[in-house]
Amino acid sequence: MTIRIDEPATGLASECEPILRALPDWFGIEQSIVQYVLDIEQLPTIIARDESGAAAGFMSIKQHFPQAAELHVLAVRAEHHRRGIGRAMLAKAEQWLATQGVHILQVKTLSPSRVCEAYERTRMFYEAMGFLPLEEFPKLWGERNPCLLMVKPLEAHGAPQSIRPAAIGARMRG
DSSP, X not given: OOOEEOOOBSOOHHHHHHHHHTOTTXXXXXXXXXXXXXXXXXXXXXXXXXXXXXXXEEEEEEEEETTEEEEEEEEEOGGGTTSSHHXXXXXXXXXXXXXXXXXEEEEEEEOTXXXXXXXXXXXXXXXXXXXXXXXXXXXXXXXXXXXXXXXXXXXXXXXXXXXXXXXXXXXXXX
C-alpha cells in the first residue's frame, strides 16, 4: 500500500471527523469529538492519504510558543494501524516544525494510572517515537481520565547547544 503524506494545511475538519468517529476506543466522548473538529478546522493538519486519495489518518499541531508545539490530535483508521502511517506523519510534522523554529514537541495522552489497552498502545507508540513522560495531571480531563504529558526534544538546525536533544540527554545522565 502506498501512502502519501500531505503538507500541513488548515480547513480539513470534514476529512478528519469521520476518522475520529471510527475510533471509539480513543475518541468516545462526543463533546471531545466536537471540540477536536472545531480545533482541526483552524490548526495546521497533516493528512496521510491512501492510493485513492482518501484520508487514512491525520495529525493536528498547535503551536503554543515560538519554540514549543503540541501534537494536539493524532488518529489513524484502525485498518491502517501498525503500517508506519503515524511515524510518517510525525516525521513530516517534525520537519515542518523545525522550519518554524520549534525545539520541543509535547503530546497529552491517557495516563497509565488508568488501565486501557488502546492507550497502552498509544503510549508505546509515543515512547518509540522518542517522547518521554514528563508529568501526570490526574484531574485535567476529569478523575476518570488522568492525563499524561509527554515531551520530545526536536533536532533543529541552529538550535542553541543548551536545548539540543543530545545536550538534554547528557544533562539528564550527568
